[in-house]
Amino acid sequence: MPNRRNLLILATATLLSGSLRPARAQSVADGARAFVKATGDKLVAVVNGPGTPQQKRGTLTQIIESAVDVDGVARFCLGRFWRTASPEQQKRYTELFHQVLVTNITGKLGEYQGVRFSLGRAQQRDEDTVVSSVVERPNNPPTNVDWIISNPASAPKIIDVVAEGTSLRLTQRQDYASYLTHNNNSIDALISAMHQQVAEAG
Amino acid sequence: MHVVIRSHLLLVTALLLGNLAGCATPPPASDPEAVADFKETNDPIEPTNRVFYAIDDGLDTVILRPAAKVYRFVLPQPVRTGVHNVLSNLGTPVQLGNDMLEGKPQRAGDTTMRFLINTTAGVLGVFDLAKDWGYPDHDSDFGMTLALWGLPEGPFLFLPVLGPSNPRDAFGFGVDQVMDPFTWVGKGVAVRALDWSRVGISAVDERERHLDDIDNIKKTALDPYATFRSLYRQHRQAQIEEARNDNRATIPVWFPQSATEVVYSPSR
Numbered sequence: 459m460p461n462r463r464n465l466l467i468l469a470t471a472t473l474l475s476g477s478l479r480p481a482r483a484q485s486v487a488d489g490a491r492a493f494v495k496a497t498g499d500k501l502v503a504v505v506n507g508p509g510t511p512q513q514k515r516g517t518l519t520q521i522i523e524s525a526v527d528v529d530g531v532a533r534f535c536l537g538r539f540w541r542t543a544s545p546e547q548q549k550r551y552t553e554l555f556h557q558v559l560v561t562n563i564t565g566k567l568g569e570y571q572g573v574r575f576s577l578g579r580a581q582q583r584d585e586d587t588v589v590s591s592v593v594e595r596p597n598n599p600p601t602n603v604d605w606i607i608s609n610p611a612s613a614p615k616i617i618d619v620v621a622e623g624t625s626l627r628l629t630q631r632q633d634y635a636s637y638l639t640h641n642n643n644s645i646d647a648l649i650s651a652m653h654q655q656v657a658e659a660g
Numbered sequence: 661m662h663v664v665i666r667s668h669l670l671l672v673t674a675l676l677l678g679n680l681a682g683c684a685t686p687p688p689a690s691d692p693e694a695v696a697d698f699k700e701t702n703d704p705i706e707p708t709n710r711v712f713y714a715i716d717d718g719l720d721t722v723i724l725r726p727a728a729k730v731y732r733f734v735l736p737q738p739v740r741t742g743v744h745n746v747l748s749n750l751g752t753p754v755q756l757g758n759d760m761l762e763g764k765p766q767r768a769g770d771t772t773m774r775f776l777i778n779t780t781a782g783v784l785g786v787f788d789l790a791k792d793w794g795y796p797d798h799d800s801d802f803g804m805t806l807a808l809w810g811l812p813e814g815p816f817l818f819l820p821v822l823g824p825s826n827p828r829d830a831f832g833f834g835v836d837q838v839m840d841p842f843t844w845v846g847k848g849v850a851v852r853a854l855d856w857s858r859v860g861i862s863a864v865d866e867r868e869r870h871l872d873d874i875d876n877i878k879k880t881a882l883d884p885y886a887t888f889r890s891l892y893r894q895h896r897q898a899q900i901e902e903a904r905n906d907n908r909a910t911i912p913v914w915f916p917q918s919a920t921e922v923v924y925s926p927s928r
Contacts, residue, residue: 537697538693538694538697558880561880562876562880565876565879565880566876595872596737597732597737597871597872598869598872598873599869622895622898623894623895623897623898623899623901623902624890624891624894624895624898625894628890628894629887629890629891629894632701632886632887632889632890633881633882633883633886633887633890634882635697635701635886636701636882636883636885636886637883637886639697640883643694648882651882652882655880655882
């Protein structure tokens with residue numbers, strides 16, 4: 459039979475944690491927001507800054523590798539085919555995915571001078587934090603971009619970017635899935651197609 | 661001459677529909693994950709859709725994309741924004757009708773205020789002043805209305821000229837045309853010419869706004885068709901969810917705002 463003092467302590471603890479939780483969630487969200495701001499500022503500085511496309515690509519690669527959970531995104535994008543892939547295929551695919559991601563992002567941002575981005579609010583969604591922003595590129599209408607941050611409290615990493623309601627990693631996964639379906643579910647075919655993509659981009 | 665062209669067109673259409681109305685082959689039932697993927701893709705007439713995608717893509721490459729490039733080259737950004745705003749203002753009646761059918765009074769109010777402000781102070785819609793005055797734009801069409809009424813989208817369709825769609829949105833597009841008062845005013849040559857100019861300029865305006873993004877998708881996607889299919893679905897879903905979750909209360913500004921909290925607060 460629990461004694462009264464223990465019950466009292468338990469009740470106080472419950473009350474306290476109850477009142478503290480929203481504040482904690484808010485500080486976690488703010489942390490994620492600061493993380494996105496720091497990463498975004500770095501990206502914009504490189505894109506708008508001086509340097510040859512090759513130099514920019516090098517710097518962008520560093521930023522992406524440190525801020526994005528590339529391995530996790532790669533696994534997500536292969537979907538159900540990840541489990542059927544051999545360890546060797548998984549390794550080659552993941553390596554290529556790193557290069558494809560950098561190539562695609564550089565392609566999306568590289569040609570712009572005068573990219574601006576303004577942060578909106580940050581909110582918790584399950585384990586992740588969603589940070590809203592508006593990205594403005596010259597000649598293009600402003601785009602609403604949400605950044606999905608995993609482990610916002612301990613080790614924040616970008617796991618998805620949602621532009622105008624379209625998730626980058628989900629779109630990529632469905633692109634790969636369709637490619638695989640039309641190529642006899644051959645992961646080697648996907649790997650060689652990715653290889654070619656990277657080679658063409660230089 | 662006319663008849664000849666028409667019968668040719670008929671023949672081409674018949675051939676297309678007859679030979680190419682192929683269906684996607686579902687995966688064997690022994691592979692439940694593949695079956696789940698197939699259902700999620702929900703594109704039973706994929707081979708036919710791909711044919712229309714190829715045709716649309718060809719037309720786009722030789723007509724619409726070059727037109728959009730010229731449009732961007734010739735007119736500076738502020739002018740293009742003005743053109744876009746005028747077109748968007750002309751779409752107000754359809755937008756308002758759908759806001760009301762969706763049961764979204766705040767959105768209907770926003771649309772009405774936008775029309776009143778932008779048509780007058782915004783000089784026939786050229787300047788979007790309403791946005792800065794607290795009445796931002798939102799998407800609203802009959803496809804969305806049907807979705808909010810609970811109608812599912814149905815299988816994916818890639819339509820000639822219109823592009824990615826589904827039965828719900830294609831039907832919605834038709835209803836929007838009927839709802840548009842400009843469909844019904846005047847039958848003269850001048851009005852018809854204006855109507856068609858509006859269609860043409862809308863197409864070029866819309867294409868110009870997506871020049872960079874579409875170029876990028878075609879460059880980076882392994883299967884552009886599948887990528888556009890995914891993007892279309894996700895974007896529509898986001899538009900619908902945004903409308904669904906827009907449940908701002910319609911309390912008139914002159915009504916004591918603090919009192920309303922007492923009236924509606926469930927905790928009291």
